[in-house]
Amino acid sequence: MRMSDQPAYEVLALRYATTDLHRPRRENFFPGMDLHDGEMPLDYYVWAVRGEGRCLLVDTGFGEEAAQTRNRILLHHPADLLRQAGIDPETITDVILTHLHYDHAGNLDRFPKARFHLQESEMRFATGRHMCHSCLRAPFECRDVTEAVKIVFDGRMVFHDGDAEIFPGIEVFRMGGHSDGLQVVRVATARGKVLLASDAFHFNENRTRRAPFPIVYHVGEMLEGFIRCEELVGGDADLLIPGHDPDVRLRWPILSADLPDVVRLDLHPLKRTLKK
Numbered sequence: 001m002r003m004s005d006q007p008a009y010e011v012l013a014l015r016y017a018t019t020d021l022h023r024p025r026r027e028n029f030f031p032g033m034d035l036h037d038g039e040m041p042l043d044y045y046v047w048a049v050r051g052e053g054r055c056l057l058v059d060t061g062f063g064e065e066a067a068q069t070r071n072r073i074l075l076h077h078p079a080d081l082l083r084q085a086g087i088d089p090e091t092i093t094d095v096i097l098t099h100l101h102y103d104h105a106g107n108l109d110r111f112p113k114a115r116f117h118l119q120e121s122e123m124r125f126a127t128g129r130h131m132c133h134s135c136l137r138a139p140f141e142c143r144d145v146t147e148a149v150k151i152v153f154d155g156r157m158v159f160h161d162g163d164a165e166i167f168p169g170i171e172v173f174r175m176g177g178h179s180d181g182l183q184v185v186r187v188a189t190a191r192g193k194v195l196l197a198s199d200a201f202h203f204n205e206n207r208t209r210r211a212p213f214p215i216v217y218h219v220g221e222m223l224e225g226f227i228r229c230e231e232l233v234g235g236d237a238d239l240l241i242p243g244h245d246p247d248v249r250l251r252w253p254i255l256s257a258d259l260p261d262v263v264r265l266d267l268h269p270l271k272r273t274l275k276k
């Protein structure tokens with residue numbers, strides 16, 4: 001039972017894309033931190049938060065063009081998948097961008113009326129001197145960053161500098177690490193406060209083994225971020241939602257039988273997390 005004055009949102013993870021099933025495990029860990037052979041495919045999600053009279057989106061995914069150039073498998077356009085889940089993209093008032101990488105911040109023009117929430121340090125990172133280096137700019141698309149700048153000039157960007165409460169029960173926390181301004185999102189639900197970790201850790205295994213994903217701006221901040229994410233959920237690993245782990249889709253209940261790519265994170269997982 002929840003106190004009636006506590007907000008409780010429905011939280012959906014929507015898997016819109018995936019990689020080749022044969023992606024090698026070593027591509028998901030810092031060099032030298034995984035010596036096993038084997039395959040470890042990666043899924044791409046956006047997240048929706050609804051309830052308390054509002055509907056928010058966390059990240060906007062990529063579209064057909066990025067899927068082709070980066071050789072990813074687009075299962076659904078994120079906007080179409082939202083519609084299938086009963087959410088009209090036009091009705092989304094607020095979009096939280098966890099960071100500006102291509103798989104999180106494409107399709108921005110599909111939300112022409114929404115306000116966007118971004119860490120100030122992420123915009124500085126994505127438009128500053130570090131983008132002179134190809135290895136740091138590789139996960140960004142100039143097109144997406146340019147769209148984000150247009151949103152600033154359109155008066156629809158809300159910058160956060162560190163931690164902030166966006167609405168009652170919806171908070172952001174700057175983690176950095178993976179990208180300079182990476183933020184995670186904590187949402188109050190009937191089962192507790194769920195943490196959408198985005199790329200603070202791609203897979204649970206990155207966090208549990210303290211073995212960072214190899215796309216990283218500041219390794220120390222990423223490692224500290226694992227600990228901070230755990231603290232933000234009081235150590236309950238079932239409240240931690242990794243950004244790209246196929247396990248998310250398999251562990252949480254589906255929204256409806258005809259939509260197996262959309263799961264309810266505000267409900268308890270179907271089995272307990274084994275590794276804390």
Ligand SMILES: [Zn+2]
Pocket residue numbers: 099101104139178179199
């Ligand atoms: Zn990323």
Ligand SMILES: [Zn+2]
Pocket residue numbers: 101103104199243244
């Ligand atoms: Zn990502």
